[in-house]
Amino acid sequence: MQLYLAVPVVLVALLIAASGxxxxxxxxxxxxxxxxxxxxxxxxxxxxxxxxALCRQMLFLLALDGTGPRQWGP
Structure with missing residues (x-):
């Protein structure tokens, strides 16, 4: 899992959600x-x-490693 990518994206998603x-x-x-x-x-x-949508995109990007199942997510 690539935490250097996941942590900032989740923080941005939380800020957007709080504003919403x-x-x-x-x-x-x-x-x-x-x-x-x-x-x-x-x-x-x-x-x-x-x-x-941003959290869902991160879930399919990071949770599903490999080339097969990742293509089904988006």
Whole structure:
């Protein structure tokens, strides 16, 4: 397992997920994204989807070593 790749990606996914939860529960969006975001709840669901997809991608990249099963994941 390549931890030098997994640890930063999981940390980024957690930050994205935390921002998505904040957008869903409080309607809070980062200052740099406040003007283009019209619907914070939809934005929050999108961020949670991106965080889930990033973790899923890391799971199939790192957990399935070998050339055969890895191709089925994505």
């Amino acid at each position: 939860v904040a957008a869903l529960t409080r309607g809070w969006v980062l200052a740099s994204n406040r003007s283009p975001v019209r619907r914070p709840r939809l934005y929050g669901w999108g961020q949670l989807t991106v965080a889930f």
